[in-house]
Amino acid sequence: MELIQRLKRYREMRRLRTTVRRAPSPRSFSALAERHVAYGHLPQALDVAEEGLRHFPDSERLRQVRAFAKKKSLAGRIRRLRSELGRRPTPYVYTSLAEIHR
Secondary structure, eight states, rough: OOOHHHHHHHOOOOOOOHHHHHOOOOHHHHHHHHHHHTTOOOHHHHHHHHHHHHHTTTTTHHHHHHHHHHHHHTTHHHHHHHHHHHSSSOOHHHHHHHHTTT
16 A cells, blocks of 8 residues: 555656646745655755745745745754753854744
C-alpha cells in the first residue's frame, strides 16, 4: 500500500514541477512549495518559494509559504531557545530568537 502512495506522490510532484517549468506563475510555484511542505520536504519548499519570489517578487502567497516553511524548519531551534529563555535568559538567547523571527 505504501508503494502506491509513494508512486502517487512522485507523479504529483512531477506534474507540479512540469507545470512550474512550462507555465511559471505565482500559483504554480506556491502549489509546488506547499506540496513540499505537506510531505515534509522543507528545504525544497524553501528553495521553490525563493525561486518563485525571484520571478514574482510581489507574490504574497509565495512570501507566506516561504515564511511558513522557514518557521517550521526552525521550530526545534525555537523550542530550545524558548526553554533556555525560561531557565536562564541571556542577551544571546534574545538575539537568536529575534534573528529567527525576522
